[in-house]
Amino acid sequence: MAHGPATGLSRWLFTTNHKDIGTLYLWFSFAMFMLGGVFALVVRAELFEPGLQIVDPEFFNQMTTMHGLIMVFGAVMPAFVGLANWMVPMMIGAPDMALPRMNNWSFWILPFAFAMLVSTLFMEGGGPNFGWTFYAPLSTTYAPPSVTFFIFAIHIMGASSIMGAINIIATILNMRAPGMTLMKMPLFVWTWLITAYLLIAVMPVLAGVVTMMLMDIHFGTSFFDAAGGGDPVLFQHIFWFFGHPEVYIMILPAFGIVSAIIPTFARKPLFGYASMVYATASIAFLSFIVWAHHMFTVGMPLAGELFFMYATMLIAVPTGVKVFNWVTTMFKGAMTFETPMLFSIAFVILFTIGGFSGLMLAIAPADFQYHDTYFVVAHFHYVLVPGAIFSITAAVYYWLPKWCGNMYNETMGKTHFWMAFVGLNLTFFPMHFVGLAGMPRRIPDYALQFADFNMIASCGAFLFGAAQVMFLFNVIATIRGGKKATAEVWENPEGLEWTVASPAPYHTFSVPPTVK
Amino acid sequence: MLKEAKRLSALLLGPAVLISMSGQSLAEEVERWGVNMTQGVTPMSRDIYDLHMLIFWICVVIGVLVFGVMFYSMIVHRKSRGAIPANFHESTKLEILWTAVPFVILMAMAWPATTTLIDIYDTDEAEVDILVTGYQWKWKYEYVNQEVSFFSNLSTPKEQIYNQAPKGVNYLLEVDEPVVIPVKKKVRFLITANDVIHAWWVPDLAVKKDAIPGYVNETWAYVEEPGTYRGQCAELCGKDHAFMPIVVEALPEEEYQQWLAGKREEAAILRELTNQTFSFDELYARGEDVHNRVCAACHQVNGEGVPPTFPAIAGSAIATGAMNDHLSIIIDGSATNPAMRAFGDELSEVDIAAVVTYQRNAFNNNMGDSVQPIDILKYKQGQ
Known part of the structure; x- marks a missing residue:
């Protein structure tokens, strides 16, 4: 008798199945994406015109902070873990994740962490209002009382991430099908393996820094309080030692996704597979020695500035290799432009633009003018929205037929793409201009010369938001019905996941396949 | 097909027209849009x-x-188009x-x-040294060895921010007292902060440096032309981060010296005032001014505050209690709430006397008492 899923709510509560847990992660992440998006729209609505109209500055700061925290920890990271849960076992020919019960646990603590984080908005004194980077002493001595809940929520999210990372490493290293050598693994598996190591390396650092905050707030220590002999700059060093690898945690799996999609729709093997693996590893290594480029204005000694400037510029080399490889994969292919391909091509173009502004920001003297302006906001949204969000969206369209057995509506998919693409560029491109012209970030109100571009950006943001509602609609419609997908789904795609039926059976590869 | 080709050529021609514009007019266009x-x-x-x-x-x-x-x-x-994939x-x-x-x-x-x-x-061999201190949410400038020091507050009226009055040209980029520097001199800025981290940024000077409690950062500028240059705080520092601009006024050396002398004279007059006796109405009127300029950012113009971080003054135990407690919290700050810092150095004796008198009688507190500048001086000396 086939061993199928349990019925009702207990299927989801007690499941140890990698596909079920992947689904839970993905839906949770989408819910957080919408919530974080609503917070962003509050910010953009207030910034539509100069003057204070909709929210007061206190609440505005809570919105920018919560938007950042929810998007980073609630939307992007769980989405990639969800994709890893679904795809990694199927890609390496494993029956499930190596540690299925821990897998259940690492998901189910997340809703509690975020419920606690969001509940701070309703507490006396409001929620976190110190930016997602929560620099001390604004986040310690001067923080609202709810900061303690924020710290505890971060601890839980960190625990979840560490457990997820351990699980992924254990799965990839131990459960590959016979013949699936490391250098035969799909790039998505490779990038996730490296990402998982980054997570294990830096999540404890984040836990450490919030614990030091907790000590400062409640137990009379002075880690970050100058008046007690502590050091506010120490906070930034520790935070960014976590924070810079963290931004690569949000982009490396995206590289893997795009490296799967572009060859499929170019009908040509990925160019430079080995160099892609080495480039990913180099980027991961460099991510540990560039953290202080976020701190060029704190007054580091000249030697420190120079070191972090040179190290940061070096990142352009492996990143460039990746872009060149993708472009060469497309070159002399036979391309079609289904929705996943559109999102992937947009990824390459827009992520490269974000890379260019990143290179500009790496130049320390110029950074004195860019730092903490909208130019930075433009930069990291150009790497994160097309980088993380577009790649996740591409992955959903690419693998959704495999997950649920139905083809999505291509017209709606393409409409979603064009709305999101136009919305994104309308929102974030003008931010380069206002940033260069002198608009600081994280302000609820601004001088009159920034008015035109801010209005354009706000319109773009609402268009982008509307596009995501259409995405939700398309996904639900696909799950409920639609044209049946074949096992291969696309034309000759590469990978073990396409050798099983669509929808993928509840248990796959109970007998390991042989990889030649 | 023809139609598409036409559209494409129009799109391609757009940038070409822009490029063929003379360098001058292109630069003007870029300037006008602020890109x-x-x-x-x-x-x-x-x-x-x-x-x-x-x-x-x-x-x-x-x-x-x-x-x-x-x-x-x-x-x-x-x-x-019938492309055959290579391999x-x-x-x-x-x-x-x-x-x-x-x-x-x-x-x-x-x-x-x-x-x-x-x-x-x-940063060596500077000719003028200015100590810049970031406060929530204002800047303090001290001219080292010149006995001149003052605070610089946003001067844009609340009505403009809340859209009840048309916004001025320098909306949010104007202050009550700009920091004045001489032209053609190497001016060194020593930058620190009193509470949280701020960042002192003036784009025209290409100077941005974090103001960090416990640190004194150094940077410098050599301004060639007299003029007014505007900037803002660049590091998130709390609720009014958007409302603590920087205005630098660069003057020729001679005018700069005159300005310094004027500031010293102002300080002498203020010291003189400390010994004078003021009527209740004089104190109340001046106090309202001080309250709205200094206290209202947190405690609000109507004295209702934003509890719990910024408690109300209206009906508060301190403003309707013993006079010494009221003086203590303003001069020494709160022992429990770091948001209420010590204002003893920031405000003159006259201003403290005025604002205490105002707060004890405004917002329906109606205490009926008042305090003179000389009492403030005695309180400070008695500490």
């Missing part, structure tokens, strides 16, 4: 601008090449080439960046 970094008014700011433009154009060239190949492939190598997927030569070439380009960028940075870090 680029300012060249600023110091040799340093121009170096940084040149560096910025150099990197920008390098990125543009790389972008055109990479995207060019991409779009060529997308147009020519598509299945609908090549490796080339060590290419990989080495596109690792080495970017590396060389980066070295070319690093060179001017390094020399500029070394210049910026040379």
Whole structure:
């Protein structure tokens, strides 16, 4: 008798199945994406015109902070873990994740962490209002009382991430099908393996820094309080030692996704597979020695500035290799432009633009003018929205037929793409201009010369938001019905996941396949 | 097909027209829209601008090449045009080439960046020293060894911010007292903060430095032309982060000296006032002014505050209790709430006397008492 899923709510509560847990992660992440998006729209609505109209500055700061925290920890990271849960076992020919019960646990603590984080908005004194980077002493001595809940929520999210990372490493290293050598693994598996190591390396650092905050707030220590002999700059060093690898945690799996999609729709093997693996590893290594480029204005000694400037510029080399490889994969292919391909091509173009502004920001003297302006906001949204969000969206369209057995509506998919693409560029491109012209970030109100571009950006943001509602609609419609997908789904795609039926059976590869 | 070709040519012609415009008018257009970094008014700011433009154009060239190949492939190598996919997927030569070439380009960028940075870090031999201290949410300027010091507050009226009055030209970029510097002198800014981290940024001077409690950072500017240069706090510092601008006024040396002398005289007059006796109405009127300028950011103009961080003054135990408790919290700050810092050094005796008198009688507190500047002085000396 086939061993199928349990019925009702207990299927989801007690499941140890990698596909079920992947689904839970993905839906949770989408819910957080919408919530974080609503917070962003509050910010953009207030910034539509100069003057204070909709929210007061206190609440505005809570919105920018919560938007950042929810998007980073609630939307992007769980989405990639969800994709890893679904795809990694199927890609390496494993029956499930190596540690299925821990897998259940690492998901189910997340809703509690975020419920606690969001509940701070309703507490006396409001929620976190110190930016997602929560620099001390604004986040310690001067923080609202709810900061303690924020710290505890971060601890839980960190625990979840560490457990997820351990699980992924254990799965990839131990459960590959016979013949699936490391250098035969799909790039998505490779990038996730490296990402998982980054997570294990830096999540404890984040836990450490919030614990030091907790000590400062409640137990009379002075880690970050100058008046007690502590050091506010120490906070930034520790935070960014976590924070810079963290931004690569949000982009490396995206590289893997795009490296799967572009060859499929170019009908040509990925160019430079080995160099892609080495480039990913180099980027991961460099991510540990560039953290202080976020701190060029704190007054580091000249030697420190120079070191972090040179190290940061070096990142352009492996990143460039990746872009060149993708472009060469497309070159002399036979391309079609289904929705996943559109999102992937947009990824390459827009992520490269974000890379260019990143290179500009790496130049320390110029950074004195860019730092903490909208130019930075433009930069990291150009790497994160097309980088993380577009790649996740591409992955959903690419693998959704495999997950649920139905083809999505291509017209709606393409409409979603064009709305999101136009919305994104309308929102974030003008931010380069206002940033260069002198608009600081994280302000609820601004001088009159920034008015035109801010209005354009706000319109773009609402268009982008509307596009995501259409995405939700398309996904639900696909799950409920639609044209049946074949096992291969696309034309000759590469990978073990396409050798099983669509929808993928509840248990796959109970007998390991042989990889030649 | 013809229609599409026409549309395409129109789109392509757009930028061509822009490029064919004379350099002058293009620059004007860029200026009008505010799309680029300012060249600023110091040799340093121009170096940084040149560096910025150099990197920008390098990125543009790389972008055109990479995207060019991409779009060529997308147009020519598509299945609908009958393209047959090639099967090549490796080339060590290419990989080495596109690792080495970017590396060389980066070295070319690093060179001017390094020399500029070394210049910026040379803070020696300044002719004027100004200590800049960030407060929530204002700046304090102290002219080292000149006995001149003052606070600089946002001067944009609340009515403009809340859209009850038309916004002025320098909306949110205007202050009650600008920091004045001489032109053609190396002015060194020593930057620190009193509470949380702020950042002192004036784009025209290409100066941005974090103001950090417990640290004194150094930076400098050499302004060539007299003028007014505006900037803002660049590091999130709480609720009114957007409302603590910076205005630098650069004056010729002679006028700068006159201004310094004027400031010293003002201080002498203020010291004189401490010994005078004021009527209740004088204190109340001055106190309202002080309250709205200094206290209202947190406690609000109506004294209702934003509890719990910023408690109400209206009906509060302190404002309707013993006079000494009221003086203590203003002069020494709160022992329990760091948001209420000590104002004893920031406000003059006259201003403290006035604001205490105002707060004890406004907002329906109606205590009926008042206090004189000389009492404040005695309180401070008695500590």
